[in-house]
Amino acid sequence: MSSSPTITLAPDKTVEELLGNPRVQSAFRFFETHAPEITEEQIRLCQIPAPPFGEQERARYLCERFREQGLREAALDEEGNCVALREGSMRRPLLVVSAHLDTVFPAGTDHTVRREQHRLLAPGIADDGCGLAALVAELRALEAFHLETEGSILFVGTVGEEGEGNLRGARHLLTKGIWANQVDAFISFDGPGVERITHAALGSRRYRVRLRGAGGHSWGDFGAANPVHALGRAISRLASYPAPVEPRTTFNVGRIEGGAGINVIPREALMDVDLRSASAEELQRLDAFFRRAAREAADDENAGRRAGDPPLELDMKLIGDRPSGETPTDSPLVRMAEEATRALGFSPRLDRSSTDSNVAISLGIPAITIGAGGSSGNSHTLDEWYDPRGREAGLKRALLIMLGMVGVK
Ligand SMILES: [Zn+2]
Numbered sequence: 001m002s003s004s005p006t007i008t009l010a011p012d013k014t015v016e017e018l019l020g021n022p023r024v025q026s027a028f029r030f031f032e033t034h035a036p037e038i039t040e041e042q043i044r045l046c047q048i049p050a051p052p053f054g055e056q057e058r059a060r061y062l063c064e065r066f067r068e069q070g071l072r073e074a075a076l077d078e079e080g081n082c083v084a085l086r087e088g089s090m091r092r093p094l095l096v097v098s099a100h101l102d103t104v105f106p107a108g109t110d111h112t113v114r115r116e117q118h119r120l121l122a123p124g125i126a127d128d129g130c131g132l133a134a135l136v137a138e139l140r141a142l143e144a145f146h147l148e149t150e151g152s153i154l155f156v157g158t159v160g161e162e163g164e165g166n167l168r169g170a171r172h173l174l175t176k177g178i179w180a181n182q183v184d185a186f187i188s189f190d191g192p193g194v195e196r197i198t199h200a201a202l203g204s205r206r207y208r209v210r211l212r213g214a215g216g217h218s219w220g221d222f223g224a225a226n227p228v229h230a231l232g233r234a235i236s237r238l239a240s241y242p243a244p245v246e247p248r249t250t251f252n253v254g255r256i257e258g259g260a261g262i263n264v265i266p267r268e269a270l271m272d273v274d275l276r277s278a279s280a281e282e283l284q285r286l287d288a289f290f291r292r293a294a295r296e297a298a299d300d301e302n303a304g305r306r307a308g309d310p311p312l313e314l315d316m317k318l319i320g321d322r323p324s325g326e327t328p329t330d331s332p333l334v335r336m337a338e339e340a341t342r343a344l345g346f347s348p349r350l351d352r353s354s355t356d357s358n359v360a361i362s363l364g365i366p367a368i369t370i371g372a373g374g375s376s377g378n379s380h381t382l383d384e385w386y387d388p389r390g391r392e393a394g395l396k397r398a399l400l401i402m403l404g405m406v407g408v409k
Pocket residue numbers: 100127128161190191
């Protein structure tokens with residue numbers, strides 16, 4: 001946003017000044033000395049289940065923590081995001097710092113956190129328990145050492161980041177809620193680590209394709225339009241797509257379903273398809289190809305059907321739509337993140353991924369997604385683990401970036 005107010009002109013100088021600020025130093029020590037408490041908070045957050053479209057309880061808990069730290073107006077918005085403003089001397093620039101509340105795990109999943117030596121084990125413990133814990137820890141440090149800012153910070157726990165949530169929380173916040181059109185920069189804490197700076201959004205489109213027909217007996221009704229055969233034709237077409245290596249473009253039929261038995265012409269077949277590209281234009285091209293391929297596959301199957309039989313019906317439902325794009329590497333936000341990473345002795349690593357930042361980036365709002373320190377493994381599985389050792393580096397980096405973007409009073 002070229003017209004948005006900004007305080008940051010020289011990220012290297014800004015980071016240097018912040019490192020020399022005694023209150024920032026106190027906050028750094030706070031992250032070290034309060035490491036066990038930060039981990040306890042992470043455990044409490046993660047033990048509250050937050051399945052897709054069922055994040056309310058965790059969101060309410062996070063709101064409570066924000067209120068406890070002095071953000072009295074913390075509340076859930078219409079979409080279910082937990083939102084709390086920490087006002088600076090001015091409303092703008094307004095920086096969003098966020099982490100996602102939802103997990104990929106369905107309701108009923110056991111979220112009890114177990115400890116094994118240094119590791120914490122539980123579904124969602126790192127993705128995004130570690131980001132949520134970071135939100136609370138950053139706020140606590142800002143409050144404890146009276147780090148008043150020039151611009152303002154909006155703390156947000158978002159709903160619907162994973163899978164079919166389709167970034168609905170971030171989308172609502174930035175396009176429909178009361179903060180729409182007011183956000184100058186967006187940071188998402190997602191997962192562990194201290195080097196990654198996701199500045200590019202990996203776009204994707206996802207479809208559930210359903211084909212329906214009359215069905216019948218494999219021998220007696222041979223010639224009736226067969227939904228599984230049509231699905232096969234569609235998959236074969238898609239599989240032949242010449243996806244470019246650069247910009248990286250991928251497709252996947254991730255699930256197929258249909259049919260009742262070996263000697264039965266199925267009444268229904270469906271597939272879930274994931275299309276991705278680093279380039280919005282390539283994604284558009286792949287998307288158009290795929291939709292045409294599915295239509296033609298159904299048409300071909302129908303064209304050869306027995307006279308008098310009903311045609312197959314094709315239903316294509318868009319179940320995911322995530323925009324692509326990039327925050328330019330020379331934008332103040334990316335440069336600030338790089339400087340902060342280096343200042344702490346790490347090497348910044350720019351990358352591309354699909355996160356809440358996709359929405360901001362597609363709206364032209366500078367956005368990055370960064371790790372919140374520590375390490376993890378087995379993400380999106382029941383064996384997910386998180387090791388909090390070294391977490392403080394991630395928290396320090398995040399604090400430098402935040403304060404660099406809004407300015408310290
Ligand atoms: Zn995540």
